[in-house]
Amino acid sequence: MIITVHHYLMLSIILFVIGAIGVVTRRNALIIFMSIELMLNAVNIAFLAFARWNLLIEGKMIVLFVLAVAAAEAAVGLGIIISIYRNRQTVYVDEMRLLKG
């Protein structure tokens, strides 16, 4: 039995959907954030699978940029979570209902 690009795509889809379920069902902002990282990872798998099967270097380059942007996003997102916690003493998103701080 050979491994085709479809196997990698299915893995990517499953990981992406697990991340999406985490985003819609959890209330802890930190776990929502981790689920977003899972989704980014799933997209990277799809990019690299297509790069490998089409022998294109562009897929790898995009993954490199996605990784760097994810690092920047993690730093800023955790900064936002810390500042929300300082103002409201909570990380649960269902308690953050007011626009004024």
Place this chain on the structure above:
Amino acid sequence: METVLFYFLAAITVVSALLVITRANPISSALMLVVCFLATAGIFAMLGAMFIAVIQVLLYAGAIMVLFIFVIMLIQTDAGDLKRRAITFGKILGAVAAVYLAIILGIAAWRPPFIEAPQAGEAFLLPATMGSQLLTTYILPFEILSVLLLIAIVGAVVLAKKKI
């Protein structure tokens, strides 16, 4: 051999991802996420992207997860005051919609040709190709990325600081 390795890594990835979104304590979620990222690095290496795999371990499993665990430990007083989880109609609806998305995407992706990966040349596998591409074709995105990272550093400090 390759098949066994793929299924092994894929199983670890999926199981640890499921554990990430089901654990109540964010610390155990974060540790499961590290396992997930390490297994994903193995998948990347199988796809012939050695450099990306190494970066994945260093950047994600190393730097970003340390940042996550720092923040969790900063803001969580103790495990006793974790909120109870409630199953609401909205959550079930969201989860069902996500599974539906998976089925639709799976059907869309499942089309021929079902072929093995083509033989990769030296140029595709070597990180040196990526390096030279980064400084020639992708020089503008590369420079914009460095500005973006600078903005992110300054932004994170400004957001997390008490008084500016």
